[in-house]
Amino acid sequence: MSELDLANAPADVRPLPPARPPFSLSKLWRNTGVRRLVILAALAAIWQGAALWQDNPLLFPTFTDTVSAFVEATRSEGMLWSALASLTVLLKGYAIAVALALVLVSGAVAIPVLRDVLQTLTAMFNPLPAIALLPLAMMWLGLGESALLLVLVHAVLWPFALAALSGFDQVPETQRLVGRNYGLRGPAYVAQILLPAALPSILSGLKIGWAFAWRTLIAAELVFGVSSSQGGLGWFIYRNRNELLTDRVFAGLATVILIGLVVEMVLFRVIERRTVVRWGLQR
Numbered sequence: 001m002s003e004l005d006l007a008n009a010p011a012d013v014r015p016l017p018p019a020r021p022p023f024s025l026s027k028l029w030r031n032t033g034v035r036r037l038v039i040l041a042a043l044a045a046i047w048q049g050a051a052l053w054q055d056n057p058l059l060f061p062t063f064t065d066t067v068s069a070f071v072e073a074t075r076s077e078g079m080l081w082s083a084l085a086s087l088t089v090l091l092k093g094y095a096i097a098v099a100l101a102l103v104l105v106s107g108a109v110a111i112p113v114l115r116d117v118l119q120t121l122t123a124m125f126n127p128l129p130a131i132a133l134l135p136l137a138m139m140w141l142g143l144g145e146s147a148l149l150l151v152l153v154h155a156v157l158w159p160f161a162l163a164a165l166s167g168f169d170q171v172p173e174t175q176r177l178v179g180r181n182y183g184l185r186g187p188a189y190v191a192q193i194l195l196p197a198a199l200p201s202i203l204s205g206l207k208i209g210w211a212f213a214w215r216t217l218i219a220a221e222l223v224f225g226v227s228s229s230q231g232g233l234g235w236f237i238y239r240n241r242n243e244l245l246t247d248r249v250f251a252g253l254a255t256v257i258l259i260g261l262v263v264e265m266v267l268f269r270v271i272e273r274r275t276v277v278r279w280g281l282q283r
Contacts, residue, residue, distance in 0.1 A: 036265065061247040066254060069247035077248070079236055083255055086232035089145055090217050093152025097209065100153070101161040106190070109168050122162050130155035130216040134223065148220055155216040156209035163205025167198030200276050207268055211260070218256055 028034055044063050051062040061069070073079040108115040130151050137147035171194055179193035195202075221234025237252035 058244065058246055061250055065247045066250040070251035070254060073248050073251050079252065079255060082236040083233045083259065086217055086221060089148055090152065090213055093149045094156055094213050097153040097156035098160060101157050101164060104161055105164045108165055118161060118165065122158050126158040126162060131219045134220055151216055151220055152213050155212040159212060160205040160209040163208065164202050167201025168194055171197040203272060203276065210263060214260060
């Protein structure tokens with residue numbers, strides 16, 4: 001029966017529209033976002049219960065008190081501006097470190113001697129905590145943004161360079177031969193063969209570098225803020241700790257966690273879905 005016949009047919013002989021699939025809790029639970037929201041809600045409930053049982057707001061405020069402090073600090077204390085100042089410095093140091101690492105890894109892939117140099121430097125400096133360089137950075141560059149950038153570059157450079165180099169080393173020889181058979185050389189060979197194949201390791205290195213940079217920045221700001229005149233999120237936490245405003249300290253810590261969750265579960269996840277997952281390189 002054609003679409004015109006169906007339109008002119010009596011209502012009792014028209015085919016019924018397909019039934020909607022029934023709502024399924026198991027199908028909803030298979031959604032990663034839903035599962036993570038449930039986990040976060042459970043953690044908040046455990047936090048609330050433990051704080052009520054402890055009954056000492058000065059040492060351990062409840063979840064609801066922390067939420068109230070977060071709203072108040074956002075409204076009157078400029079906590080979000082402190083977070084924005086921290087993120088601005090972090091992105092500068094992160095970008096510098098990633099650019100330097102890509103230059104070093106590119107040279108190491110092309111020249112065996114540079115590979116030995118990079119592997120030696122990585123073995124030397126990767127185990128060294130970035131925050132341990134803070135006293136030297138303060139002596140060399142003063143209490144300013146430059147000292148923080150030096151510490152951030154150290155925190156990101158070596159783990160990302162190691163992950164990127166490992167990713168290039170793990171590219172199968174078959175893919176390399178395919179690129180050479182198609183006549184790819186130089187930058188075209190790297191961009192079309194090596195880089196896509198090594199992208200899972202590179203993304204992993206980017207995530208590790210982000211985590212190292214974020215926690216290093218907060219730790220450094222606990223000492224001297226973003227600059228001599230403007231404190232970041234770490235300085236906000238430190239200042240409220242000195243004033244015994246524990247609920248605001250927890251609000252600052254929650255902000256650190258929320259920013260980390262957004263970057264990890266939203267930004268990097270979107271990049272992975274549109275690249276390595278879409279290309280079948282990762283589940």
